[in-house]
Amino acid sequence: MTxxxxxxxxxxxxxxxxxxxxxxxxSLTRHFAASKGTVRAVxxxxxxxxxxxxxxxxxxxxxxxxxxxxxxxxxxxxTSGTVRINGTDITRLPPRALRPLRKDxxxxxxxxxxxxxxxxxxxxxxxxxxxxxxxARGEAARQRVAALLRQVGLRPEHIDRxxxxxxxxxxxxxxxxxxxxxxxxxxxxxxPTSALDVSVQASVLNLLADLQRDRGFGCxxxxxxxAAVEFLADRIAVMYLGQIVEEAPTAALFAxxxxxxxxxxxxxxxxxxxxxxxxxxxxxxxxELPSPxxxxxxCRFHTRCPVAVDRCRSEIxxxxxxxxxxxGGRQVSCxxxxxxxxxxxxxx
Ligand code: SF4
Numbered sequence: 323m324t325x326x327x328x329x330x331x332x333x334x335x336x337x338x339x340x341x342x343x344x345x346x347x348x349s350l351t352r353h354f355a356a357s358k359g360t361v362r363a364v365x366x367x368x369x370x371x372x373x374x375x376x377x378x379x380x381x382x383x384x385x386x387x388x389x390x391x392x393x394x395x396x397x398x399x400x401t402s403g404t405v406r407i408n409g410t411d412i413t414r415l416p417p418r419a420l421r422p423l424r425k426d427x428x429x430x431x432x433x434x435x436x437x438x439x440x441x442x443x444x445x446x447x448x449x450x451x452x453x454x455x456x457x458a459r460g461e462a463a464r465q466r467v468a469a470l471l472r473q474v475g476l477r478p479e480h481i482d483r484x485x486x487x488x489x490x491x492x493x494x495x496x497x498x499x500x501x502x503x504x505x506x507x508x509x510x511x512x513x514p515t516s517a518l519d520v521s522v523q524a525s526v527l528n529l530l531a532d533l534q535r536d537r538g539f540g541c542x543x544x545x546x547x548x549a550a551v552e553f554l555a556d557r558i559a560v561m562y563l564g565q566i567v568e569e570a571p572t573a574a575l576f577a578x579x580x581x582x583x584x585x586x587x588x589x590x591x592x593x594x595x596x597x598x599x600x601x602x603x604x605x606x607x608x609x610e611l612p613s614p615x616x617x618x619x620x621c622r623f624h625t626r627c628p629v630a631v632d633r634c635r636s637e638i639x640x641x642x643x644x645x646x647x648x649x650g651g652r653q654v655s656c657x658x659x660x661x662x663x664x665x666x667x668x669x670x
Pocket of ligand 1: 582621628630631656666
């Protein structure tokens with residue numbers, strides 16, 4: 323697919339030390355009051371996305387990953403912690419001050435059907451952010467929309483269609499075109515393919531990968547699809563019950579998951595080689611994900627961890643950095659992972 327950029331913000335490349343991350347989340351919590359108590363949906367998450375980097379955020383349904391994404395773009399208000407975009411703390415900015423910064427970050431939702439205004443044409447939907455941010459009007463906006471349509475693989479005639487006249491995959495392409503219309507530095511993609519037919523998921527993922535490479539935006543890719551995150555992400559953070567339990571470069575994480583939960587998660591992911599697939603040992607976790615209303619004390623994973631020891635039930639594991647030289651910069655929160663990266667084997 324051809325995805326020549328309209329006006330790339332910056333060529334993709336390795337993160338630069340002299341520019342702030344496009345997204346920097348520090349000690350983020352999001353608690354909700356409920357009739358039975360406090361739902362601790364997100365509890366102390368720290369995460370960065372560098373310019374031009376794709377960070378995958380994975381975990382089971384209910385782990386809090388979508389709430390992190392919504393807090394990162396202020397669609398949800400954090401209970402505590404900070405969110406910085408390009409170095410600017412946006413956590414408590416009033417709406418008027420936040421509005422001009424909104425062109426720097428966009429969220430692509432899981433279900434394009436509910437995020438696109440059914441009364442608007444595709445052309446108007448994609449042009450809306452340009453108009454809101456005063457970036458293009460009239461013929462200039464129309465030309466930009468036409469170029470974006472080409473980039474996301476839609477035809478010129480789609481410009482006058484309404485969302486209901488498009489397939490699910492085409493609607494998600496419109497969502498992506500709208501999000502990228504103002505050249506954001508950060509795209510947060512929350513399960514962008516999970517509402518689509520399996521047959522079109524790969525083409526939308528390929529489109530995202532092409533656009534990210536060509537335009538160089540940072541991306542927080544939230545998903546439970548391990549094959550998709552392995553394909554797209556440079557780095558992966560694994561969430562369990564509101565907390566990040568392991569974070570590592572993608573290849574290192576898939577080659578050698580250290581945290582018992584990551585080991586279990588990856589053991590369920592299919593691999594392309596049928597011989598390897600047959601010989602793999604799946605780690606089946608007992609029980610359900612505990613309720614975020616009453617997270618277990620100590621390590622939150624201890625109620626399901628196959629290798630839990632006594633201290634796991636009372637002592638909260640602190641994130642341990644494993645030296646970059648040995649492992650590409652990994653952090654793991656498990657009592658049994660040592661400083662040199664020796665980890666328990668949850669399959670034993
Ligand atoms: Fe399992 Fe204990 Fe490690 Fe938690 S700290 S993952 S319960 S071994």
